[in-house]
Amino acid sequence: MKVDRRRWLGAIGALPLAACMSSRESGFPATGWIGADPTIGHRLRTAPPDSQEAAERLATDVLIVGGGIGGLSAGWWLERAGLGDFLVAEIQPTAGGNARGGGNEISRFPLGAHYLPLPTRESFTLRRLLADLGALKGDPDGLRPRYEERLLCAAPQERLLRHGHWQEGVIPDAGLSKSEREEFSHFFALVGGYRNRSGTRKAFALPMACSRLDDEMRHLDTKTFGDWLRENGLTCAPLRWYVDYACRDDFGTPADAVSAWAGLHYFASRDGMAEGAANDVVLTAPEGNAWITEGLAQRLGPRVRCGWMVRRLTRTRSGFEASIDDVGSGRSIVCAAKAVIWAAPLFIAARVIEQLPDLARAHATQIDYAPWVMAQLTLESAPPERPGAERAWDNVVYGARSLGYVVATHQRLSAAQAPTVWTWYHALTGAPSPILRQQLLASTPEYWARFAIEELAPAYPELLPHVQRIDCIRHGHAMARPRPGFLTAPARHWFAQGVAGLQFAHADVSGFSVCEEAHARGVAAAERIAARLRGRMPDPSVIYSV
Incomplete structure (x- = not known):
């Protein structure tokens, strides 16, 4: 989509003037970018060379492209199905997708998704995964499973500031x-x-x-x-x-x-x-949902290859061939696979997978992704509170453009309010997504740090002296927006069913990005592939066609 300069400037102008103040102004905390590096993914914008000598050739039964919840869940299910010959190609230095975690000397904190609602009985494979990770005790198929106490969000869970009162x-x-x-x-x-x-x-x-x-x-x-x-x-x-x-x-x-x-x-x-x-109640940890992805990545071990960028995926007589760049070393790798599970965002599939049907390619390129920005505010002391309910895990300001903040240290037994880390969330709206992404890419971390401080000012007008540093995270394609018509789109159903040897395991297949959907798509894709390679019928209880 061509970005109109007037609309672009208008989108920037809608943001607070305070956020545009000089970074040389004294007294403002240090800022910086953390999390996934967008420049790595942007390398896929350029076409790979037609011919390049591979430094390494290897083969595997299944290549999983993408190491988020969907891809890691697919690997977990393949292993349960007795199919251990697979590789997970993850473009970033660490696996996890939107469920990565970070940390500093005070606490770990989420770099994306920060909680998991109690899984429903229909999400029985997710319950079994949580049991495998030690988070669920007893019968995972029971009406009321018993979860690890440290993961159940401690009270108070949520509060709202309205009319100056919590x-x-x-x-x-x-x-x-x-x-x-x-x-x-x-x-x-x-x-x-x-x-x-x-x-x-x-x-x-x-x-x-x-x-x-x-x-x-x-x-x-x-x-x-x-x-x-x-x-x-x-x-x-x-x-x-x-x-x-x-x-x-x-x-x-x-x-x-x-x-x-x-x-x-x-x-x-x-x-x-x-x-x-x-x-x-929800399940949470200081690192958000990273306890799930890190647990999965540890189970899958060296089969998770971080820094692997799949640039081209081509069907062959015996399956598929993937052209891969090792981001760290610059080496070129060719991987032959009998089957592929695509667990990266679908808009990337449109760039990488050759012979993708026109209907599917058009759908993948037209998905509207919401950009997000996050800020990790490291507090060395506790700011004064407005009257009312005591500080909760999730703290929301009524009428704010942003979504508030969660407290990384909330699950600790200590009642101390500081030092701590607050994770602030903001979904960018008000302009077409490509404009918002360009704004996000061009902005500085101090810009968003000041935005966060201004958004929290109704609750904490004297917050700044208590903040040691503010680290910001960009998610240009954070989540697919489920606009009207997404549910019945024929191309979405095509991705849900996949084709022989090629299955899709990203939450984009569902049309919206939540952990339960990514996991379910990963399991469904893995079950179809495992059944095909083992010469059996897939288990219908985990197969979805829509």
């Missing part, structure tokens, strides 16, 4: 008028109606392919979530803020741009439970 939870309950309370009640009654419907399938389930996809459900995908809210008379400002917050949190997009099906799925699909815990 309240428990993120639903803006305090100060609502009678009519506003009635709208909230009506909204949750409608969501509960979908959640409680009887039948052979739930209306909304995780994984999403377990949902009931009849004409009524498909019709929801023809409109935005904002349209659905207006049709049901749900228009009051506090409710709209709350729904927009939820959509930006999971999809990086406000309700007026999200499919109504996806928006309702967010609220109606999560019904996992745990022994001895509230149903709305």
